[in-house]
Amino acid sequence: MPLAGGMMQGYQCGQLWGAALAAGAQAYQLLGPGAQAETAAIMAAQRLVESFRAQNKEINCLEITEVDMKHVKTMQIVKLFLKGGPIRCFSMAGRYAPLALNEINAALSEKPFAAPPRPVSCAAMLAQKMGLSEMHMAMVAGFAGGIGLCRGACGALGAALWISGLKDSQADAKLEMQNPRASALIDKFVESSDYEFECAKIVGRKFENVNDHACYLRAGGCSKIIEALADQGS
Numbered sequence: 001m002p003l004a005g006g007m008m009q010g011y012q013c014g015q016l017w018g019a020a021l022a023a024g025a026q027a028y029q030l031l032g033p034g035a036q037a038e039t040a041a042i043m044a045a046q047r048l049v050e051s052f053r054a055q056n057k058e059i060n061c062l063e064i065t066e067v068d069m070k071h072v073k074t075m076q077i078v079k080l081f082l083k084g085g086p087i088r089c090f091s092m093a094g095r096y097a098p099l100a101l102n103e104i105n106a107a108l109s110e111k112p113f114a115a116p117p118r119p120v121s122c123a124a125m126l127a128q129k130m131g132l133s134e135m136h137m138a139m140v141a142g143f144a145g146g147i148g149l150c151r152g153a154c155g156a157l158g159a160a161l162w163i164s165g166l167k168d169s170q171a172d173a174k175l176e177m178q179n180p181r182a183s184a185l186i187d188k189f190v191e192s193s194d195y196e197f198e199c200a201k202i203v204g205r206k207f208e209n210v211n212d213h214a215c216y217l218r219a220g221g222c223s224k225i226i227e228a229l230a231d232q233g234s
Contacts, residue, residue, distance in 0.1 A: 001165055002161040002162070002164065002165050002179070002182040003017040003018070003158060003161060003162060003165075005061050005065075006060055006061035006062065006153065007153060007157065007158060007161060007186075008182075009153065009186075009197060010060060010061050010062030010067075011060055011061065011062075011152055011153035011197065011198075012049075012059050012060060012061070012146070012147055012150075012152045012153055013052070013056075013059060013060065013061050013064060013092075014061070015052070015092065015093055015096055015100075016048060016049060016052055016059060016147055017143070017147065017158055017162070019045075019048045019052070019096070019100040019104075020041070020044075020045040020048060020140075020142035020143055020147055020148065021139050021140065021142075021162070022100070022101075022104060023040075023041050023044035023045055023048060023104045023107070023108075023142050024037075024038075024041035024044075024138045024139035024140060024141050024142050025135070025138070025139050026044075026104055026105075026108060027040040027041040027044065027108060027138055027141070028041075028134070028135050028138035028139065030108055031113075033134035033135070033137070033138065034115075034118075034134075035115040035116065035117060035118045035120050036112075036113050036115040037138040037141070038115070038118070038120040038121050038124050038137065038138055038141035039113045039114075039115040039116070039120055039141075039210050040107065040108055040111075040113050041121070041138055041139075041141035041142040042120070042121060042141055042142050042144050042145075042148055042149065042210050042213075043107050043110075043113065043148075043210065044103065044104050044107035044108060044142060044148075045142030045143070045144075045147050045148030045149075046107075046148035046149060046150070047103040047104075047106065047107045047148075048100055048103050048104070048142075048147075048148060049147055049148045049150045051096075051099055051100065051103050052096060052100075055092075055095065055096060055099060056092060056096075059150070059152065060152070064092075065089075115210075116210065116211045116214040116215070117214070117218075118214075119214065119217045119218065120141065120144070120210065120213070120214045120217075121137075121140070121141035121142075121143070121144035121155070121213070121217075122143075122144050122145075122154075122155055122156045122159075122213070122217060122221075122222055122226060123140040123141060123142075123143035123144050123155040123156050123158065123159035124137040124138065124140055124141040124144070124159075125156075125217060125226055126140075126156045126159050126160060126163075126226050126229055126230055127139075127140050127159055127163060129226065129227075129230040130160075130163055130230050130233050130234060131234075132163060136163075136166075140155075140158075140159040140162060140163075142155075143155030143156070143158045143159050144210075144213055145199050145207045145213055146198060146199035146200070149206075149207045149209070149210070149213060151198060151199050151200035151206055151207075152198060152199060153197045153198055153199070154189070154193065154197060154198070154199050154202060154225070155199065156222065156225055156226055156229055157185070157186070157189045157197070157225075157229065160185050160189070160229040160230075160232075160233050161182055161185060161186075163233055164181045164182055164185060164233055165182075168181065181233075184232060185229060185232055185233060188228050188229065188231075188232040189225065189228065189229060191228070192224050192225045192227075192228035192229075193225055202222070202225070203216065203221065203222070
């Protein structure tokens with residue numbers, strides 16, 4: 001739920017975060033634990049982003065809904081409903097789901113994957129630090145670089161929010177788009193990222209490929225952010 005509305009910040013549509021999780025789960029089922037599955041998840045996520053953009057012209061919730069999720073006002077919600085926003089989102093999901101499945105299957109059929117040594121994904125690295133399983137590490141791996149290295153809102157933050165929601169669901173807590181745990185994670189994140197949300201702005205460049213991202217992590221890139229999120233989410 002915290003990933004809905006682009007992490008309730010207007011960034012990448014929640015459908016993309018969900019599709020990337022599905023890609024990671026499928027990669028784990030096919031390839032097992034390790035760098036190869038994480039690499040496959042990122043490559044599938046790249047295809048998912050491009051197919052979503054081609055189908056919907058935009059990938060960010062703000063551009064799709066024309067609602068500023070950071071400063072939601074009553075009239076904006078009324079406008080969204082009057083324009084058929086919820087119905088449009090359900091329709092988008094219905095159209096995108098089979099396309100996403102095809103993209104995942106196509107990406108994962110392109111074997112073998114040349115995988116760099118771990119860490120491959122900032123999101124998977126965070127999941128490991130937070131004590132999650134190899135399966136969960138593979139599931140969030142595609143979030144890397146703002147989902148498939150697309151430079152959007154930070155994938156490590158997305159992973160932290162998903163992990164927080166996962167823990168809430170396991171504890172039978174009420175699932176909400178906005179809750180104190182998610183808000184605390186976002187607050188901790190912006191403190192450690194100099195108040196930037198997007199991967200490209202945080203790191204100051206675009207990652208060329210999976211290996212480029214992995215080299216950045218091995219050199220200590222984003223370690224401050226990952227440690228801050230892991231401490232807050234534990």
